[in-house]
Amino acid sequence: MALEDWIGLDQRLLLLLNGSNSLFFDHLMNGITSTVAWIPVAVVLFYVLVKNNSMREVGLIVLFLALSILLADQFSSSFCKPYFARFRPAQDPLLMYLVDVVDGYRGGRYGFISSHAANTFAVCIFLALLVRNVWMTFSLVLWAALCSYSRIYLGVHYPGDILFGMLWGLLVGLSTYMACAYILRRMSPDRNFISTQYTSTGYAVADLDIFQSVLYLTYVVLAIRAVVL
Numbered sequence: 001m002a003l004e005d006w007i008g009l010d011q012r013l014l015l016l017l018n019g020s021n022s023l024f025f026d027h028l029m030n031g032i033t034s035t036v037a038w039i040p041v042a043v044v045l046f047y048v049l050v051k052n053n054s055m056r057e058v059g060l061i062v063l064f065l066a067l068s069i070l071l072a073d074q075f076s077s078s079f080c081k082p083y084f085a086r087f088r089p090a091q092d093p094l095l096m097y098l099v100d101v102v103d104g105y106r107g108g109r110y111g112f113i114s115s116h117a118a119n120t121f122a123v124c125i126f127l128a129l130l131v132r133n134v135w136m137t138f139s140l141v142l143w144a145a146l147c148s149y150s151r152i153y154l155g156v157h158y159p160g161d162i163l164f165g166m167l168w169g170l171l172v173g174l175s176t177y178m179a180c181a182y183i184l185r186r187m188s189p190d191r192n193f194i195s196t197q198y199t200s201t202g203y204a205v206a207d208l209d210i211f212q213s214v215l216y217l218t219y220v221v222l223a224i225r226a227v228v229l
Contacts, residue, residue, distance in 0.1 A: 012091050016221025017152045025153070026102045027152060027226035033150040035117065044214045045127075048207045057184060064180035068126050072118035076165060086112035090155040100157035107156035114157045117165030118172070120144035125173030126193065129181070131208060132199045137186065139212045144169075145187045191194040 001009075020026070031037050051059050088111035089099045096106075124144040128137040148166060151157040157165075198204055 006160070010090075010158045011095060013093075013100055013154075013159045014152060015098060017149075018089070019102075019153060023171050023229075027229045028222055029150040030102050030105075031222040031225055032146055033125065033154060037176075037218060039217050041218055042210070044211050048203070048211050052203045054188075057187060060180060060183060060187070064176045065123065067175040068122040068173050069119050071176070071190040072122040073115050073168050075168065076113045076115040076118045079110070080113045082110045085110055086158075086161075088156050088161075089158055092148050094117065095172060101155045105156070105217040107154075107214050111157050111197065112161045112164070113168060114148065114161040114165030116149040116151050116157070117144075117162045118169040120147045121166045121168075121169030122173035122176075125170050125182075126177045129177045130202050131172070132201045133208050136208050136212065139215055143215060175180055 046062075049061055053061065087093070087109065088107050089095050090101050090106035091109055091111075092099075121144045122142040128140050131137075146164075148162045152159060152162060195205070199208070
């Protein structure tokens with residue numbers, strides 16, 4: 001397929017997946033895409049890190065997690081968007097009047113690659129590898145996928161923007177985790193756990209359950225908010 005064919009497919013997928021006739025989903029996706037909505041989840045994550053690591057290890061993990069977000073975000077926003085200069089769907093003169101938008105929000109001028117997808121999947125893979133718990137990994141992937149899809153729903157990203165943002169985020173998260181894990185092994189070489197109460201990397205399953213409970217409770221709060229609005 002030629003590049004034009006891929007672009008055409010991307011546009012058709014966008015129009016298929018974008019928006020709905022539901023005010024509930026409009027408000028829900030608006031909430032999911034908001035960074036502020038996830039602050040309680042971030043606070044509980046910090047609690048989990050502090051509870052299961054020394055303060056020196058927590059500092060290192062937070063540093064590399066922040067580095068993951070910085071690399072994912074800056075490459076997508078500061079390099080890719082101005083370099084490729086691909087209009088967001090809601091800003092594209094050819095499609096902007098066919099795209100459903102919510103509350104008039106159209107985002108910035110360019111959208112390739114998606115910073116939301118890059119950032120969330122970088123955090124997702126970093127934490128999944130750090131913690132090594134199946135249900136935690138599922139919850140993180142679901143969170144990253146919903147945050148990414150919300151950008152398509154709102155009409156500010158093509159599926160292709162999301163796909164390449166996701167791939168970049170996974171690469172960044174994997175790279176920063178490997179660097180962080182190397183240093184952690186030097187700091188705590190005997191950190192191996194074999195127990196149903198702990199993951200193989202030493203995280204208490206009960207603490208991870210608290211994190212996931214707050215994560216899913218946030219979905220519930222966002223859904224209630226969507227109904228009320």
